[in-house]
Amino acid sequence: MSPDPFFDPQAIAQWARDVGIYGMMNTRWGWPIAEIVHFFGLCLLFGAVGMFDLRMLGVARGVTMRHLHRLIPFGLAGFALSVASGFCFVVSAPSQYLYNPALQSKLGLVGLAGVNMVVFYATTSRAVTATAADALPPPRARVFAAVSLVCWLGAIVCGRVITAYRPPYHWCFWC
Amino acid sequence: MNIFAAIEQTPLSIWMRDDEYAYFLALIFHALGMALLIGGGIAVSLCMLGVARGVEINKLGGFFRVMVVGAVLAGLSGLLLLAGYPAKALTNPVFAVKFACLIGATLLMRAAARRLMRTDARGEPPPRGGRAMAALALLLWLAGVAAGKLLLHTATVLTVT
Numbered sequence: 001m002s003p004d005p006f007f008d009p010q011a012i013a014q015w016a017r018d019v020g021i022y023g024m025m026n027t028r029w030g031w032p033i034a035e036i037v038h039f040f041g042l043c044l045l046f047g048a049v050g051m052f053d054l055r056m057l058g059v060a061r062g063v064t065m066r067h068l069h070r071l072i073p074f075g076l077a078g079f080a081l082s083v084a085s086g087f088c089f090v091v092s093a094p095s096q097y098l099y100n101p102a103l104q105s106k107l108g109l110v111g112l113a114g115v116n117m118v119v120f121y122a123t124t125s126r127a128v129t130a131t132a133a134d135a136l137p138p139p140r141a142r143v144f145a146a147v148s149l150v151c152w153l154g155a156i157v158c159g160r161v162i163t164a165y166r167p168p169y170h171w172c173f174w175c
Numbered sequence: 176m177n178i179f180a181a182i183e184q185t186p187l188s189i190w191m192r193d194d195e196y197a198y199f200l201a202l203i204f205h206a207l208g209m210a211l212l213i214g215g216g217i218a219v220s221l222c223m224l225g226v227a228r229g230v231e232i233n234k235l236g237g238f239f240r241v242m243v244v245g246a247v248l249a250g251l252s253g254l255l256l257l258a259g260y261p262a263k264a265l266t267n268p269v270f271a272v273k274f275a276c277l278i279g280a281t282l283l284m285r286a287a288a289r290r291l292m293r294t295d296a297r298g299e300p301p302p303r304g305g306r307a308m309a310a311l312a313l314l315l316w317l318a319g320v321a322a323g324k325l326l327l328h329t330a331t332v333l334t335v336t
Contacts (some may be wrong), residue, residue: 032324032328036321036324036325042210043209043217043317046211047215048221051214054241060236062231062237063234067227067229068230070228070230071222071227074217074221153210159206161199164199
């Protein structure tokens with residue numbers, strides 16, 4: 001029985017073995033290929049969503065946001081690639097990842113970016129896509145863009161730090 | 176190998192290896208720089224391929240500046256990482272592949288942007304060559320990402336001293 005009320009790392013690892021993810025990840029090139037897919041997904045996500053955020057903040061004025069928004073499906077595809085590869089990392093070494101404060105922070109930032117996106121589409125996206133090519137969108141749109149950029153760049157930073165925080169040799173204020 | 180040994184003995188190299196935070200901070204800035212450079216590169220390449228119909232190629236200059244910021248950040252932090260473990264990178268052929276891909280992508284994108292901006296300014300349809308160059312640039316950005324991620328898994332030497 002796991003002392004963790006939410007997760008049972010041993011059961012997760014066993015499940016990963018049973019379905020073949022663990023075996024696939026532990027082949028010679030399994031882990032490196034998953035890393036490539038993960039960062040490729042992040043680049044696609046940042047290339048689409050990050051550049052749209054930067055445009056909302058005033059970079060590349062003259063680019064119509066309605067047209068630039070056509071890149072967003074590529075960002076979603078990138079996000080899907082990152083989630084799929086990230087899932088493979090976590091279930092293949094759950095005790096290394098689940099209690100890692102860098103991963104917990106990264107997931108928190110991704111969650112915040114998701115909430116920010118939902119609220120943006122519910123309240124502000126129409127005003128943004130109606131903005132003229134050379135104009136700045138409404139101030140609240142720029143707040144959404146800044147929050148999104150900080151969350152995604154923060155997620156990249158936390159992802160990079162995951163290897164520095166391998167349990168049990170770590171410290172964080174909630175650990 | 177003597178040159179690697181000499182670099183490894185410099186105070187900067189020793190500091191990069193021994194300090195608790197230096198190497199990780201350089202890694203963080205390298206990842207942020209690469210995200211800006213390659214993220215911007217992917218966005219501009221996709222626009223030049225016509226994926227975001229309606230985007231005027233002439234107006235993408237702002238994203239090029241984002242890429243330059245990313246390149247400077249990635250370049251400076253990359254130099255620090257290289258100073259810490261010169262033999263690790265410079266004895267690995269994948270490091271040369273990474274560089275070749277990123278430089279090739281940058282040059283191709285510049286050439287494609289010039290072609291497409293010219294026709295865009297004249298109101299003509301985009302030339303075929305320009306789009307093919309943009310597609311190749313996109314592939315090279317992705318190959319650069321792959322090579323960068325493979326560095327850790329293909330290095331055979333860490334230090335020579």
